[in-house]
Amino acid sequence: MTRQERRILVNKIIMLLSTAAALAGMLFLFWIIGVLLYKGFTALNLDIFTYDMAPPGREPSGLRNALVGQLMLVLGASFIGVPVGVLAGTYLSEYGGKKSRLARLIRDISDIMMSTPSIVIGAFVYAILVEPIGHFSGWAGIAALTVMMVPIVLRTTDDMLQLVPGSLREAAIALGAPKYKVIIQVVYRGAKTGMLTGILLSVARIAGETAPLLFTSFSNNFYSTDLTQPIASLTVTMFNYATSPYDDWIDQGWAAALILALFVLGANIIGRLITRTKKGNR
Amino acid sequence: MNRTLDTVFHNTTRFFAISVLIVLAALFFVLFNEAKPAIDAFGLQFITNSKWAPNMDIFGGYPAIYGSIVSTIIAMLIATPVAIGIAIFLSELAPPWIAAVVGMAIELLAAIPSIIYGMWGLFYLAPILRDIWGGNGLGLATAGFVLSIMILPFMAAITRDAMKTTPPILKESAYGMGATRWEVLKDVVIPYVKSGIIGSIILALGRAIGETMAVTFVMGNAHKIPDSIFKPATSIPVTLANEFTEADTDLYYSSLFYLALILLVISFTVIAVAKFWFLRNLQEQRV
Numbered sequence: 001m002t003r004q005e006r007r008i009l010v011n012k013i014i015m016l017l018s019t020a021a022a023l024a025g026m027l028f029l030f031w032i033i034g035v036l037l038y039k040g041f042t043a044l045n046l047d048i049f050t051y052d053m054a055p056p057g058r059e060p061s062g063l064r065n066a067l068v069g070q071l072m073l074v075l076g077a078s079f080i081g082v083p084v085g086v087l088a089g090t091y092l093s094e095y096g097g098k099k100s101r102l103a104r105l106i107r108d109i110s111d112i113m114m115s116t117p118s119i120v121i122g123a124f125v126y127a128i129l130v131e132p133i134g135h136f137s138g139w140a141g142i143a144a145l146t147v148m149m150v151p152i153v154l155r156t157t158d159d160m161l162q163l164v165p166g167s168l169r170e171a172a173i174a175l176g177a178p179k180y181k182v183i184i185q186v187v188y189r190g191a192k193t194g195m196l197t198g199i200l201l202s203v204a205r206i207a208g209e210t211a212p213l214l215f216t217s218f219s220n221n222f223y224s225t226d227l228t229q230p231i232a233s234l235t236v237t238m239f240n241y242a243t244s245p246y247d248d249w250i251d252q253g254w255a256a257a258l259i260l261a262l263f264v265l266g267a268n269i270i271g272r273l274i275t276r277t278k279k280g281n282r
Numbered sequence: 283m284n285r286t287l288d289t290v291f292h293n294t295t296r297f298f299a300i301s302v303l304i305v306l307a308a309l310f311f312v313l314f315n316e317a318k319p320a321i322d323a324f325g326l327q328f329i330t331n332s333k334w335a336p337n338m339d340i341f342g343g344y345p346a347i348y349g350s351i352v353s354t355i356i357a358m359l360i361a362t363p364v365a366i367g368i369a370i371f372l373s374e375l376a377p378p379w380i381a382a383v384v385g386m387a388i389e390l391l392a393a394i395p396s397i398i399y400g401m402w403g404l405f406y407l408a409p410i411l412r413d414i415w416g417g418n419g420l421g422l423a424t425a426g427f428v429l430s431i432m433i434l435p436f437m438a439a440i441t442r443d444a445m446k447t448t449p450p451i452l453k454e455s456a457y458g459m460g461a462t463r464w465e466v467l468k469d470v471v472i473p474y475v476k477s478g479i480i481g482s483i484i485l486a487l488g489r490a491i492g493e494t495m496a497v498t499f500v501m502g503n504a505h506k507i508p509d510s511i512f513k514p515a516t517s518i519p520v521t522l523a524n525e526f527t528e529a530d531t532d533l534y535y536s537s538l539f540y541l542a543l544i545l546l547v548i549s550f551t552v553i554a555v556a557k558f559w560f561l562r563n564l565q566e567q568r569v
Contacts (some may be wrong), residue, residue: 011462015375021367022376026384029391033404084298091295106299108557109306115485115553116309117492118545119519123542124309127316145396153300178284180291201393208395211494211519215526223340234476235397235495242401242499248404257398262541268393272386 040258043251048259052223053232056246063256065223071233072225073217074207075147081206082199084146085153093161094152094183099155106160110151121147122212139226141217145206145209152205153241156198157191164190204267208260210235234260313546319532326538334505336530341537343544345505349422350519350545353497354490356426356511357433362483364430364431365437372438373445374463374471385442392435397495403428406500415512420502422511432496433486438487444478445471481560488552492545494519518545 051062096103122144129140164187172182218230219240234256241253311408331342372381389454412419448471456466503524518541
């Protein structure tokens with residue numbers, strides 16, 4: 001075999017291997033998606049949305065309380081996390097800038113916080129909000145999700161605001177507008193779509209969290225909207241149901257998984273579409 | 283008036299920005315504070331002691347630390363070559379439309395909540411593995427496998443992005459000299475994006491080591507060092523998830539916080555290394 005032939009052969013082998021890797025990876029990922037869709041859609045029915053959890057074997061049984069609880073936790077965390085994250089991100093981009101050491105430190109710390117194990121954040125909130133009060137609560141769950149959400153919103157806001165051209169700010173300042181007005185009326189407006197996408201993705205991200213809720217909001221088998229008490233969530237219900245020995249509970253766990261996955265994927269796709277239309281317009 | 287509002291706005295944004303630092307400091311402080319009784323009782327030997335006996339008030343973190351590290355190593359050994367293979371396929375081999383579709387699918391898959399990977403592992407993967415290597419199909423190897431699938435999309439996406447940053451002119455010159463695709467990859471692309479790839483591997487490792495839900499289902503939850511990777515074990519997050527609400531004595535509760543603190547320190551270090559040593563350049567190129 002000549003050197004030339006050997007080089008071509010090696011190239012072919014490597015390219016074949018990487019195609020095989022891609023196929024194998026995709027195969028597993030599609031297997032998981034397939035299972036999720038199949039099991040989820042088989043178990044999904046109207047009862048899931050209209051009835052509360054019931055003991056195993058009892059009909060009708062649904063996930064209404066978990067859906068409502070999940071919605072309250074995610075919305076609660078968003079109501080606190082989004083404004084905090086946006087304002088903090090505004091500081092980094094508009095007052096800190098690229099050179100400020102404080103801004104750079106906060107950026108780095110946020111990157112690290114984004115990847116901090118969520119169960120550690122759950123333990124932290126347990127120590128400050130559950131243990132002293134004496135019982136699990138919806139508010140503790142919201143606090144844990146907020147801690148996870150703020151760094152994400154902060155970083156995307158920061159990135160998006162930095163994309164707004166400086167000349168826009170200068171033009172507004174030249175007209176005599178005070179800085180806060182420039183930020184709110186000019187910079188935010190220019191970065192609107194990007195910020196919206198970031199917020200959407202951060203909501204989707206915390207919606208799938210289970211670990212920090214295990215010992216903060218815990219779970220509740222009954223319908224409850226009282227955030228000072230334990231509250232059910234889709235993810236903790238999935239965990240409890242999937243590890244139970246009852247078939248009907250396991251099926252409902254898959255239904256919950258499907259609802260959650262559709263929400264998360266939907267938010268991601270919408271987020272991408274928004275950014276893409278934006279780019280297309282330019 | 284405007285000046286007052288300006289100051290108020292400025293200070294509000296600064297307050298919230300600094301709150302991130304305060305939360306991180308509080309995280310370390312609170313975990314350390316709660317872990318204090320266990321730290322006083324066991325000291326650093328906690329890390330090497332493998333006996334975990336809540337009924338006797340003896341707590342050693344080694345089984346959980348061991349499980350975290352071994353399952354993560356297994357996951358990295360499986361995921362790294364596959365992720366690099368996918369990235370090569372996407373950036374060099376696939377026709378543009380396939381690369382776009384597959385790339386999009388991979389990014390969406392990275393968003394799937396990890397608990398779903400755990401459920402799949404428990405109900406679909408574990409029974410198959412049980413037939414292959416016996417036992418009950420749960421254990422370190424299964425956990426490592428599920429973890430590898432979970433971090434795969436994330437690693438593949440970052441590696442592909444890193445590869446895309448290679449200036450086309452470098453690749454073109456190499457092709458112009460008659461290099462094969464593999465030679466271009468090996469001698470031009472990979473050296474150029476080396477730090478990005480290493481960074482993505484370390485970042486994925488950070489995720490895997492702290493991951494709770496993907497592994498809690500399939501780890502088997504046995505508080506000992508198994509004699510084989512195919513047997514049930516535990517990890518730090520799994521121990522926390524399973525036992526946190528059961529801790530009935532102060533020392534038990536405190537030992538769990540000791541584990542949480544160890545996990546926080548490990549993941550903080552891992553992520554910081556990835557960010558500051560390897561991904562710095564990649565990020566600055568992107569912004």
